[in-house]
Amino acid sequence: DAGVTQSPTHLIKTRGQQVTLRCSPISGHKSVSWYQQVLGQGPQFIFQYYEKEERGRGNFPDRFSARQFPNYSSELNVNALLLGDSALYLCASSLVRGGTGYTFGSGTRLTVV
Amino acid sequence: DAKTTQPPSMDCAEGRAANLPCNHSTISGNEYVYWYRQIHSQGPQYIIHGLKNNETNEMASLIITEDRKSSTLILPHATLRDTAVYYCIARNGSRLTFGEGTQLTVNP
Numbered sequence: 001d002a003g004v005t006q007s008p009t010h011l012i013k014t015r016g017q018q019v020t021l022r023c024s025p026i027s028g029h030k031s032v033s034w035y036q037q038v039l040g041q042g043p044q045f046i047f048q049y050y051e052k053e054e055r056g057r058g059n060f061p062d063r064f065s066a067r068q069f070p071n072y073s074s075e076l077n078v079n080a081l082l083l084g085d086s087a088l089y090l091c092a093s094s095l096v097r098g099g100t101g102y103t104f105g106s107g108t109r110l111t112v113v
Numbered sequence: 114d115a116k117t118t119q120p121p122s123m124d125c126a127e128g129r130a131a132n133l134p135c136n137h138s139t140i141s142g143n144e145y146v147y148w149y150r151q152i153h154s155q156g157p158q159y160i161i162h163g164l165k166n167n168e169t170n171e172m173a174s175l176i177i178t179e180d181r182k183s184s185t186l187i188l189p190h191a192t193l194r195d196t197a198v199y200y201c202i203a204r205n206g207s208r209l210t211f212g213e214g215t216q217l218t219v220n221p
C-alpha cells in the first residue's frame with residue numbers, strides 16, 4: 001500500500017513568491033494535517049482538514065491556507081514567502097479526525113532565498 | 114495539550130535496552146501519551162501510545178507511572194537503525210504538539 005505521498009520533495013522559491021505543496025493521504029484516510037518543521041525544532045501544527053472542511057488551525061498567519069479535495073488529497077498554499085518560511089513541510093493522514101495513529105509523509109523541503 | 118519535558122540527548126549501546134524518559138506533570142485525565150520518532154530527513158513515525166496502563170507492541174514498550182506524571186519508552190534491543198529524535202506528546206485533541214524531543218544515538 002502506498003503511504004502518504006507529498007510533492008514536490010524539494011523546492012526553492014524567492015521571497016515574495018507563492019508556493020503550493022501537495023499531499024495524497026493513505027487510501028481510505030479522510031483526515032489530513034499539515035505541519036511545519038524548522039531546522040532543529042519539532043514539527044508545528046498548521047492545519048487539519050477532515051471531510052473537506054477545516055477542523056483546526058495553528059498559530060500561523062493568513063498567508064498560509066489549505067484545502068482538501070473530494071478525493072481527500074490536500075494542498076497547502078503559502079503566499080508572500082518570507083525567508084523564515086524555509087522549512088520541511090509535513091503532511092499527515094489518519095482514518096478519522098483524531099485517529100490514534102497519524103501517518104506522516106516524508107515532507108517537502110522548501111527553501112526561500 | 115500538556116507540556117512534556119525530555120532530555121535533549123541520550124546514548125545507548127547497540128543490543129542494549131534504550132530507556133527514554135518523559136515528564137508530563139500537568140497532563141490531564143483524558144490526555145494520552147504518544148511517542149513518535151523521526152529519523153533524519155524523514156517524517157515522524159508513530160511508535161506507541163497509552164493512557165494509564167503499560168503498553169507493548171512490536172516496536173517498543175511504554176511504561177506510565179501511576180500518577181501519570183511521567184513515562185518511559187523502552188526499546189528492548191536497540192539497533193543502529195533506532196538512532197533518531199524521539200518525541201513524547203501528551204495529546205488531547207486531534208493535533209500533535211511536538212517539543213524538541215530526545216536525540217537517541219545508538220553506538221556500535
